[in-house]
Amino acid sequence: MIVNLLTVIRIIRGFGKVGVFFMIKKVKVVDDYHGMKVYDPYRWLEDIHSEDTTMFVDEHNEKTKEFVEGYYDYDIIKDRMKELWKFDSYSSPKKFNGYYYFFYNDGSRNQPCYYRAKELNGEKELLIDPNSYAEDGTAAIGTVSVNPVKDILAYSISQKGSDWQVIKIYDMREKKHIDEELNWCRFTGIEWLTNGESFIYSRYPEQGSMDDEELSYHNMVCIHNLGTTQNDDIILVDGKQKSEYSNYVALTSDGDYMILEKQKGTSSNNLVLIQDLKKEKIFDPFEGKEASWELLGNKETKFYFLTNYCAPKRRIIEVDLNDYREENWKELVEEDNIDTISFAIYNDGYIVLAFMHHAHHELAMYNISTGKLYNHEMNSLGAISEMSKGEKGKEIFFKFASYLLPDTIYRFDLQSKECTKVFEPHLDVDFSKFETIQVFVTSKDGTEIPMFISHRKGIKLDGGNRTLLYAYGGFNLNRIPEFRVPELVWMERGGVFAVANIRGGNEYGEQWHEDAMLEKKQNCFDDFISCAEWLIENKYTNNRYLAIRGRSNGGLLTGACMVQRPDLYGAVITQVGVLDMLRYHKYTIGRFWIPEYGDAEHDKEHFKFLFKYSPLHNIKCGTVYPPVLVATGDSDDRVLPCHSYKYVATLEEVSSGENPILLRVEKNAGHGQGKPISKLIDVEADIYSFLEKVLV
Numbered sequence: 001m002i003v004n005l006l007t008v009i010r011i012i013r014g015f016g017k018v019g020v021f022f023m024i025k026k027v028k029v030v031d032d033y034h035g036m037k038v039y040d041p042y043r044w045l046e047d048i049h050s051e052d053t054t055m056f057v058d059e060h061n062e063k064t065k066e067f068v069e070g071y072y073d074y075d076i077i078k079d080r081m082k083e084l085w086k087f088d089s090y091s092s093p094k095k096f097n098g099y100y101y102f103f104y105n106d107g108s109r110n111q112p113c114y115y116r117a118k119e120l121n122g123e124k125e126l127l128i129d130p131n132s133y134a135e136d137g138t139a140a141i142g143t144v145s146v147n148p149v150k151d152i153l154a155y156s157i158s159q160k161g162s163d164w165q166v167i168k169i170y171d172m173r174e175k176k177h178i179d180e181e182l183n184w185c186r187f188t189g190i191e192w193l194t195n196g197e198s199f200i201y202s203r204y205p206e207q208g209s210m211d212d213e214e215l216s217y218h219n220m221v222c223i224h225n226l227g228t229t230q231n232d233d234i235i236l237v238d239g240k241q242k243s244e245y246s247n248y249v250a251l252t253s254d255g256d257y258m259i260l261e262k263q264k265g266t267s268s269n270n271l272v273l274i275q276d277l278k279k280e281k282i283f284d285p286f287e288g289k290e291a292s293w294e295l296l297g298n299k300e301t302k303f304y305f306l307t308n309y310c311a312p313k314r315r316i317i318e319v320d321l322n323d324y325r326e327e328n329w330k331e332l333v334e335e336d337n338i339d340t341i342s343f344a345i346y347n348d349g350y351i352v353l354a355f356m357h358h359a360h361h362e363l364a365m366y367n368i369s370t371g372k373l374y375n376h377e378m379n380s381l382g383a384i385s386e387m388s389k390g391e392k393g394k395e396i397f398f399k400f401a402s403y404l405l406p407d408t409i410y411r412f413d414l415q416s417k418e419c420t421k422v423f424e425p426h427l428d429v430d431f432s433k434f435e436t437i438q439v440f441v442t443s444k445d446g447t448e449i450p451m452f453i454s455h456r457k458g459i460k461l462d463g464g465n466r467t468l469l470y471a472y473g474g475f476n477l478n479r480i481p482e483f484r485v486p487e488l489v490w491m492e493r494g495g496v497f498a499v500a501n502i503r504g505g506n507e508y509g510e511q512w513h514e515d516a517m518l519e520k521k522q523n524c525f526d527d528f529i530s531c532a533e534w535l536i537e538n539k540y541t542n543n544r545y546l547a548i549r550g551r552s553n554g555g556l557l558t559g560a561c562m563v564q565r566p567d568l569y570g571a572v573i574t575q576v577g578v579l580d581m582l583r584y585h586k587y588t589i590g591r592f593w594i595p596e597y598g599d600a601e602h603d604k605e606h607f608k609f610l611f612k613y614s615p616l617h618n619i620k621c622g623t624v625y626p627p628v629l630v631a632t633g634d635s636d637d638r639v640l641p642c643h644s645y646k647y648v649a650t651l652e653e654v655s656s657g658e659n660p661i662l663l664r665v666e667k668n669a670g671h672g673q674g675k676p677i678s679k680l681i682d683v684e685a686d687i688y689s690f691l692e693k694v695l696v
Helices: 051-069 074-084 485-492 510-514 522-537 553-564 590-597 604-613 642-654 677-694
Strands: 002-014 017-033 036-039 094-096 099-105 113-117 125-128 139-146 152-159 164-171 176-186 190-192 198-203 220-225 234-237 245-251 257-264 270-276 281-283 293-299 302-307 315-320 330-333 340-347 350-357 360-367 372-376 383-389 395-402 405-413 419-423 434-442 448-456 467-470 496-500 546-551 571-575 628-633 661-666
Touching: 017 642, 036 604, 051 642, 051 661, 051 677, 074 485, 074 677, 094 383, 099 139, 125 152, 139 190, 152 190, 176 198, 190 245, 198 245, 220 245, 257 293, 270 293, 293 340, 302 340, 315 340, 330 350, 340 383, 340 395, 350 383, 350 395, 360 383, 360 395, 434 522, 448 485, 448 522, 467 522, 485 496, 485 677, 496 522, 522 546, 522 553, 522 604, 546 553, 553 571, 571 677, 628 642, 628 677, 642 661, 661 677
Parallel strands: 467 496, 467 546, 546 571, 571 628, 628 661
Antiparallel strands: 002 017, 017 036, 094 099, 099 113, 113 125, 139 152, 152 164, 164 176, 190 198, 198 220, 220 234, 245 257, 257 270, 270 281, 293 302, 302 315, 315 330, 340 350, 350 360, 360 372, 383 395, 395 405, 405 419, 434 448, 448 496
């Protein structure tokens, strides 16, 4: 690597006029990738806490604030979002020890609080209020686990959008916290042992003991005993040896078995070990079988798994630990030819499933004793989430939503197979004036891509509608229908909102995911571009009025599609995007994504396809790019903000000044999880004001 420092003065122009003068430092850094020299002049922006980077961020934030808040309808858009966001919302309740436990927000708080009640819709008892931890609402609850014996619970909480969590313990009877805290946790579960005196959790070595990238190789599993310090914890997995695997531990509901799951990066495949806690015997039922194994529950020695083993669209099997050879497995729910099993939940002899049918959900129930599968149509282009157990053997709960249906809680009766609403929010909106349709778009290679389109009824298909196209396309994650206030406001103001279910997700099973991984990543870009072209060809919009938006891996999507087809869009929104595909694996937990993206540093073939589409490395001089708003958080420790910083600096370097290039960096904010409502409103008002201002 060759390093040489130089400083240049660059004029940054803004949308038709000369903007601010920025003092931009360029560093002559040259990396050698398998014999090819690659320059990285903004490497210094990887030092996200340096004085120079702070100045870079502050100057860009000032420029962005002036631009978006200068839009004449900015206050109207923001006020309407504030008004609509004031509605009650619940999570799906869980029944435990005679209480229903759930999250609830009355619409006035930044974060939902954790409650319990004796009866559904009964008097609520407040347990945990995360809003008390931070005035700006940037503290969020992660995992909550109720003690099976004592009237206490343990929960994890994060600050400022960070992935790092602290575990706290709360005495529900005394209504106060116990003076014990467990630090250095990330993505941890909390599993109480049956005696109620201990729980299992996962953690990492103390922050500062090694750099963040190295920390992610040393995942630990511990048992914490009440009344002791973290230093006294019993270590089950010490994490001393460097490992690519993360560990997750669970206990069966009968308390007789402990499950250790080991997962490499973000791969959906995992290893499963089962320990009989009474006989101290360990089972490895799937040894040598590379697949995804999700435990739903058990009845004594019979274990029920949702798996994609020999079934890309997934199936449910029964494995008896008395003889777990494959020829003795029992298939309960077979793989469907079209529909994928998204997820399922077990409750004392019943399995309730959510089937993915062309990117929206249908409900089904399997009775283990009779062997019958019952289907229940939801009669809407919507999605199921948050399945939870109610009373044993009697009920499960789930959340259902669509682009035009706010999150509604349903109760499914396992005996009568009836589905009833438990809670439905009420907004001052006439949803009958809007509609959602689904179309199928032919991609470049002939693959049919589902796309949802939502808008006011009666719009004219004359090519003149402001249209926003959204997608994700990676990591086996689906972009299924959901309700969001900002998109509703966009539609109220005449906009069209489209969501493309491109390859890379799990809409049609594991093959749909794998068809946009590694060397096939270009497929998801082609799918997205085809959907954009379809919207134009079918007169919903034209390239001047069409905007695209994506977050995280979706930010990579919009970044890549912009540099590949800058002529196709009137605006581009890229949020917390993965944009430097040659170095992403060097930042914090980025190495976990190597199974999805590849490794340019150590694999020549991977370098070739990553370099070919990496948004940062495909910005070209002399190209007029559409108006761009790049958004990130200064505390994002999942996708570091330097991705966005380097991308914006490079765009500005080649910009002719014809269109604005804006960077919005939210302070005390992470990747997006647990973001308070006030900050959500701020960023969404900025985004939609930007879109209305530039789509002219």
